[in-house]
Amino acid sequence: xxxxxxxxxxxxxxxxxxxxxxxxxxxxxxxxxxxxxxxxxxxxxxxxxxxxxxxxxxxxxxxxxxxxxxxxxxxxxxxxxxxxxxxxxxxxxxxxxxxxxxxxxxxxxxxxxxxxxxxxxxxxxxxxxxxxxxxxxxxxxxxxxxxxxxxxxxxxxxxxxxxxxxxxxxxxxxxxxxxxxxxxxxxxxxxxxxxxxxxxxxxxxxxxxxxxxxxxxxxxxxxxxxxxxxxxxxxxxxxxxxxxxxxxxxxxxxxxxxxxxxxxxxxxxxxxxxxxxxxxxxxxxxxxxx
Ligand code: SF4
Numbered sequence: 134x135x136x137x138x139x140x141x142x143x144x145x146x147x148x149x150x151x152x153x154x155x156x157x158x159x160x161x162x163x164x165x166x167x168x169x170x171x172x173x174x175x176x177x178x179x180x181x182x183x184x185x186x187x188x189x190x191x192x193x194x195x196x197x198x199x200x201x202x203x204x205x206x207x208x209x210x211x212x213x214x215x216x217x218x219x220x221x222x223x224x225x226x227x228x229x230x231x232x233x234x235x236x237x238x239x240x241x242x243x244x245x246x247x248x249x250x251x252x253x254x255x256x257x258x259x260x261x262x263x264x265x266x267x268x269x270x271x272x273x274x275x276x277x278x279x280x281x282x283x284x285x286x287x288x289x290x291x292x293x294x295x296x297x298x299x300x301x302x303x304x305x306x307x308x309x310x311x312x313x314x315x316x317x318x319x320x321x322x323x324x325x326x327x328x329x330x331x332x333x334x335x336x337x338x339x340x341x342x343x344x345x346x347x348x349x350x351x352x353x354x355x356x357x358x359x360x361x362x363x364x365x366x367x368x369x370x371x372x373x374x375x376x377x378x379x380x381x382x383x384x385x386x387x388x389x390x391x392x393x394x395x396x397x398x399x400x401x402x403x404x405x406x407x408x409x410x411x412x413x414x415x416x417x418x419x420x421x422x423x
Contacts, residue, residue, distance in 0.1 A: 134185045141168050143261045143299065144381040146201040146233065150193065152185050153177060154218065158205030160239060162276045165306060167339040169205055179214050183221050190225040199231040208236030208260060212248040219255035231258040238262065239278035241287040249294035259297040267322030268314045271307045281322045288326030298328035305336040305361050309354035312364045320371030333380040333389070335361055358386045358415035359408055365389065366404045369397060386415055
């Protein structure tokens with residue numbers, strides 16, 4: 134297997150075989166994101182990807198159970214090419230349970246329902262999608278490349294094709310100024326298309342990104358630990374589901390996991406308990422800045 138640059142994957146793909154299908158991100162404009170800033174986007178050739186799959190088969194044997202195809206927005210690849218790769222992986226690994234890619238609403242728009250169904254039939258089980266916020270003003274400020282109504286439309290389309298959807302919400306990405314709107318609007322949008330998984334990560338400014346500059350210059354106010362917990366509480370209060378809520382990221386101030394709506398009371402209670410802990414006992418809110 135050959136890898137270029139830093140390879141990122143969702144926490145839930147920690148056990149998966151990683152085979153790069155794209156290098157970098159075709160959008161590469163989100164103001165908070167530093168993952169592929171210096172990388173020129175390109176799609177790898179199908180023959181190179183197949184060679185890497187074959188190398189993995191030679192190395193690990195046939196018992197691979199899940200594959201994630203980085204980098205950013207691999208869903209952008211031509212459907213025929215993706216289908217060819219997915220089919221090839223199924224031939225090599227007969228016990229495969231799951232193949233997944235990243236795909237934001239901006240690129241999901243490029244796929245018809247019929248194409249998504251073809252991908253599902255070829256083995257694409259789940260799409261990891263960075264929604265970050267449901268508040269249109271926040272989405273505009275962070276330059277996410279889609280609106281909340283586009284997110285709902287694309288989410289419903291993916292689910293209609295039978296592909297699981299894992300959505301990522303960035304706690305604190307609206308700053309102090311938009312914390313209420315960010316929480317309430319994110320809940321509204323998630324309730325409208327009910328992804329299978331909602332995963333929470335807490336925003337920290339990354340050096341080298343436009344949002345880090347805004348933060349340094351005082352144009353963006355980072356939430357304190359208690360403010361981040363209150364924002365999470367407001368979000369959860371407004372979630373109706375049904376979906377799984379997870380916070381499988383080390384930057385979060387509370388480890389909230391459960392099914393919405395069944396586990397909502399316990400999750401809200403846990404958040405209240407975390408709010409009783411003095412703020413200075415949490416990590417500094419911006420300690421993750423690099
Ligand atoms: S779409 Fe994803 S990978 Fe691309 S710039 Fe935005 S957050 Fe980063």
